[in-house]
Amino acid sequence: MPVADEPRTTESVRDHSSVAGETAVVTGASSGIGRAITETFVADGADVVICSRTRDDVEAVADELNGADLPGSVHPVECDVTDRDSVEALAEATLEEFDAVDLLVNNAGGAGDGGPLQEVEPEGWEGVVEVNLTGTYNVTRAFADALRSDGGAIVNTSSMAGRYGVAGMGPYSAAKAGVSVLTRTLAAEWAEDDVRVNAVEPGFIATPPVREAYGLDEVPDREPVAREFGSPHEVADLVRFLASDAASFVTGQTLAPTGPPNTFEPPEL
Incomplete structure (x- = not known):
């Protein structure tokens, strides 16, 4: 006789x-996708530790959301994900405040200056790889014991650039591909510890820099597709799903919020 799943109720x-x-940590949370994730988690009732390299930026986000009468709370911490001492301080501050961490969102990143690979200086390459890939490693490692002791979920922010590779964005494409592969590796290693590890590969998202580059006056409506x-x-919203128990049998996956299928060709400027 098959084993029945629990009956579904609205609750x-x-x-x-x-x-x-839940207690969550979101890196790179001062604007754009990281801020949107923070807003979504707090509105759902999570306590969220947010960080960026500039404390004033995350304090402004915390002040606004904590004053918005939402069920969750926001706790700002200054942290540079490329600096291991800074990351360790982030982990210590989080565990001192909450004793545990349930969710980790590695969102901090940046594309750098770009350009043809032969024109990319070694310092430029190293900087992009450090913040996107090594930063993800640094933060995940700092919270490894806390996550593995009680189980939890990690969601990493990759990019469609990491799936297809984009001319003029070699360091970023390579680093984000590394994030996606690291996601699958960690999912295999930490499954026995009840830690799910997934990633998102956003396409072109109307963050402040993208809106400025493409002259978008406002964030687009959710329709049309x-x-x-x-x-x-x-x-x-996709990150929230992956972080929640609704995705309890989803791990090692990289989901792509991109709209219609494409090969990550930039829109016409």
């Missing part, structure tokens, strides 16, 4: 798809 569906009551740009909160 159980909502509980499984929620991160309420056939559009070139998504919104940061559309990525955040």
Whole structure:
């Protein structure tokens, strides 16, 4: 006789798809996708530790969201994910405040200056790889014991550039490909510890730099489906799903919020 899953109720569906009551860490949370993830988690009832290299930036986010009468809370910490001492301080501050960590979102990153590979200086290459790939390693390693002791979920921010490779973005493409592979590796290594590890590969998302580059006056509506740009909160909703128990049998996957299938060709400027 087959084993039946639990009966579905409105309450159980909502509980499984929620991160309420969880403690989360979101890096690179001062703007764009990281801020949208933070807003989504806090509105759902999570306590979120956020960080960026500039404390004033994350304090502004924390002040705004903590004053918005949302069920969760925001705790800002200054942290440079490329600096291991800074990352260790982030982990210590988080565990001192909450004693445990349930969710980790490695979102900090940056594309750098770009250009043809032969024109990329070694310092430029190293900087992009450090913040995107090594930063993900640094933060994950710092929270490894806390996550593995009680189980949890990690969501890494990769990019469609890491899937297809983009001319003029060699360091970024390579680093984000590394994030996707690291995601699969960690998912295999930490499954026995009840830690799920997934990633998102956003396409063109209307973050402040993208809006400025393409002259977008506002974040696009969620409809229609056939559009070139998504919104940061559309990525955040996918991250919330991957972080929640609704994705309890999903690990080692990289999901791509991109709109219609494409090969990551930049929209016309």
